[in-house]
Amino acid sequence: MNAWTFFRRARIILLSFLVMSCLAWTTLLTVFLVHEWSYFSHFQRVVIISLLSLYGFTAILLYLMVVVHFRLWWDMARMFTLLIIHAGGSVAFTLYNPSFPCRGFSTETVCRELVHVIFIGCWAFCGIILCFVVALGIMAFLPRPVESLSGKGETELPPSPARSKREVSLTNSALHPFILLTPGRDYSITTNPQRSSFLRLMHLSWQTEIPKRLVLSDHLLCGRAFRPKIILQGSLPAFFPDLVEPTRLILILFVIPHPHPHPSIHRRQ
Numbered sequence: 001m002n003a004w005t006f007f008r009r010a011r012i013i014l015l016s017f018l019v020m021s022c023l024a025w026t027t028l029l030t031v032f033l034v035h036e037w038s039y040f041s042h043f044q045r046v047v048i049i050s051l052l053s054l055y056g057f058t059a060i061l062l063y064l065m066v067v068v069h070f071r072l073w074w075d076m077a078r079m080f081t082l083l084i085i086h087a088g089g090s091v092a093f094t095l096y097n098p099s100f101p102c103r104g105f106s107t108e109t110v111c112r113e114l115v116h117v118i119f120i121g122c123w124a125f126c127g128i129i130l131c132f133v134v135a136l137g138i139m140a141f142l143p144r145p146v147e148s149l150s151g152k153g154e155t156e157l158p159p160s161p162a163r164s165k166r167e168v169s170l171t172n173s174a175l176h177p178f179i180l181l182t183p184g185r186d187y188s189i190t191t192n193p194q195r196s197s198f199l200r201l202m203h204l205s206w207q208t209e210i211p212k213r214l215v216l217s218d219h220l221l222c223g224r225a226f227r228p229k230i231i232l233q234g235s236l237p238a239f240f241p242d243l244v245e246p247t248r249l250i251l252i253l254f255v256i257p258h259p260h261p262h263p264s265i266h267r268r269q
Helices: 003-039 042-067 072-096 108-139 197-205 218-222
Strands: 166-170 187-191 226-233 250-257 265-267
Touching: 003 042, 003 108, 042 072, 072 108
Parallel strands: none
Antiparallel strands: 166 187, 187 265, 226 250
């Protein structure tokens, strides 16, 4: 299991735990507010209601972060914003903590224990968010696996044969109707396996259930050796990290051989 796979799974578990924690703190704050409402001052009511709204909003936001597609920098921006807001709420609760009345409960001990639990929970929540932001910053410096059109990482695709070099033959019959080569010519691309992620996805698409409507780039395909003419119709999201609804895409790529092709591309006579 690579670092990114482990991080994605740990992220889902952590966000789910934070959602449950937000619901728990929301329940405790609601109980505290209901019992002490008539004894609270105006500012104390504002602090408790603000914390109650903040944890409810955070629970919804974290749930959406679990179900939507993961974006590293968007996650970092959201969590950093939540860290600042929750830190401010925790500071406000800490300042008003000694002055909170405890008259609505059966005993003052129960009330103080509840306030103490809320106090610890607020700062513990901030600490967990801080650790998550640091983890996101560390993951930003790690190389991310190339994702296929099916949403799977490169490491989860079927393994290719272990060879030092790979040759992918591009013919009219193999790539029709997406690539039209010059009639009567056959091109083969020999590339280093470590730099052939895109070609690997293209090659595997003819043998697996990966959608065959791949977005081909002249840079990814063969460097400067070909000059492409691209005609697009329909909706084309960014290829990395994901391409949705590939069936809506019509791509015709006319490949014209360059007078000085790249050494890795050989024309077969």
